[in-house]
Amino acid sequence: MKRLEFLGLAPLIIFMGIFLGLPLTAIVRFSFLNSEGDFTLQNFATITSGIYLDAFLLSTKLSLASAAISLILGFAFAYSLVNTRVPLVKRLISTASGVLANTGGVPLAFMFIAVLGTYGALTTWLKNLGIDIYGGTWTLYSFSGILIVYLYFQIPLMILISIPVLENIKPEWRAAAETLGSNALNFWRKVLLPILFPQLLGTFLLLFANSFAAYATAAALTSGSLALVPVQIASLIGSNVQVDGANIAMALGMGMVILVGITTVGYALLEKRSSRWRH
Amino acid sequence: MAPLRMISVTLRLGTILIGLLFFAIPIYASSIFAFRESDGSFSAQPISSALENHELVRSFFLTMQIAFGTVLLTLLLLIPTIAYLHFVIPGARAWVEFLTLTPLVIPPIVQGVGFLYSMPTSLKSTPHALIFAYTVLALPFSYRAIDSAFSSIDVRTLFNAASSLGANFMTVVSKILIPNVAAGIFAAIFLTIALVLGEFAYASLLLWDTFPTVLAVAGMSNASTAVALSILSLIGVWLILSALSAFNRRSRGLIVSGV
């Protein structure tokens, strides 16, 4: 292939170079500087301690939880969906999942305030039944509350990803196992789960990264009260109080990129590995 | 029916039912919250007050403008590039696809910070600069939609066949190429619009009054309006996605983004 032919890709590459490359360069650059413009590694030291470390831990905890729960529940939903004989239900749930997975966090957050907030419809309904969910320390803005809201875009994402995966399972495998004397449980254990494992693991990583990077939901819901990494970044940029605020934010950003980057690469590798099996 | 079979069928139906409830309950509950008056009746008051909120209306139009611009830029950038790719250097497709997936690795909030600290002031002083930012954000999805449409046809063969039958370049493009990739193009358009309608991180960081950011602020003072608009937002995205799936029977599966 002649080198000259690649010139046709120039517009796209230049565009991405400017509007993705420059911001990325800025992030890398500023994370190694302090507010006076001198080189320093202090920012990285800062983000691995104190409130920033807590933020990383909290984000990780939230992301692991939402990824794990949505992996299992989403898969179960998708499995039932794929095997159902009514195409309307399938179409309905896939579209609904598409909506929830693609809508911004703001509508989602408000919807949940309306449902489970202090004066939410569900809260009131349960109160009329005698159950006061706000009786204890729980609020919608606590860890588990936010987790529930996060599940509302994670589970649909899992359903959407799982459907094509499940549809790729050849009925011949099941029939072969049956005629060879295997029952359903055995088939799952010995054939289906091993086949699906790389994809499930990869999807877990994807869900993790998706949850970690989410900002709008947390912002709209808590207005910055829950100390997740994206929220920390936004507040550092917004405030003029913190010295080196911008630089610390950049370092946090770097941290996020590395974390999300590793998980995405892991997802891609696992996908590639499992696709060998499914020509 | 064998007992095991009955158990699995019940389990399956039960799961589907729970799934349907999962989607239905929040919509139902939040609709009640938004539209029910204190006396128990229903009114469309939240909607009418939204329409009277000038800031809200203005922000909506701004978002629509930005959406339009993003769609335009995306199509202008991607359609020629992808056509070129498929026709001249199909071997490079894997690399380009990889390249277009890189925005996924950098969370929008982080991209926004980088944007803030790298772009010239001229660009940062107009909200329409978001068009560039959003084109990048939408790239993984819009690229994939258009690319898979091109992949489903053999560009080179079609082009050669048409040329040998005497068609000139413009005829081939308009009569053969575009109609066949229309489905993918519509998918890209709809996905982009859905993304712009919901994008919050970038806009709030750059302090622009787009629909999502204004909605977020409005929510603090007028909860029912915010909720009503949120429900409408969801319905809007649902309509967009339904239109997309109606166009796109043979799609490669809906691609998704997170919040």
Next chain:
Amino acid sequence: MSRVILEKVSKQYGKTSALSDFSLEIPEGLLVTLLGPSGCGKTTALKILAGLIRANSGKVYFDSIDVTNLPPADRDIGMVFQAYSLFPNMTARKNVEFGLETRGVARPEIKKRVDDIFEVIGLEEHQEKYPHQLSGGQQQRIALARAIVIRPRLLLLDEPLSALDAQVRDQLREEIRRVQREFNITTLFVTHDQEEAMSISDRVGVMFRGALLQVAPPQEVYQSPINSTVARFVGNMNEIPAIVSGNSVAVLGMTLRLDDKSSFSSNSKKRVALIRPEDLEIVQPNHMGAVGKISGISFLGPLSIVEVELTSRTVVRVAKPSQSISHLVRGQQIAVVTTAERVLVGD
């Protein structure tokens, strides 16, 4: 090995009847093939035998035991599919071991049987490979091994060769027959390819639209088809306009006896004589036969097909040994006669 019987089996899908009153016996140790076009019900019959589908009515017997309501896992059968037979996450060897492990066979016995079967199919060096590393033909041989190693009472093959290249298909077809004979396994083979059916079967069952038309050894089906439908489906047939009066048939300018297996309706005007290409002969256009012009000659190796357009505009195909027609050219005027004494007539 079992003697397998399908008795008056019917299966409907909504309004369509996939099988109607279908009865078939597969004697012990024989290979019976169900041959028919797509949609004739042959795969449905196979799946009912396997237990993957339940019939609406009728019974299935293995050696006088009624297995109609048994699930596949309890029927002790082996099955090979058209494609995607093997479990992609297991090596070839592990695939073959699967059925034995499920049955709880002891480890030493498993090792012995699997070693043996790999030797039989000649794929010892490929045992540790994964399906995606093997060719289509190899995959199907391993699928066959997996089905046979459990010593099933019945072996079911659902168009196992359809997805393979022509050359691989021929080799594998012979191999299936060889293995089947060696282990004396009762086998049902399903295909739409007549060559396959004729070359390896003990009996061929010709099916059409959910009904079994004829079950007989391949020669009998070919030479003595039970009616015109079977005659047309198996092998090649010329259809030449003919006139029937009583017991006589006038065709190709000759008068012949009517074969009593002919089936045609009494009020149809168009009657055709069904004559095989090898039952036609080319002669000088002097006395007997129908006159025509050679419109094409196809060389097929040992045989050639001479295409003749008769004056009545009918085109017939005559099969001749290639060496005997070197004197014939396109455009040549010749006459066509038949060497048969009785002639099958249809609509």
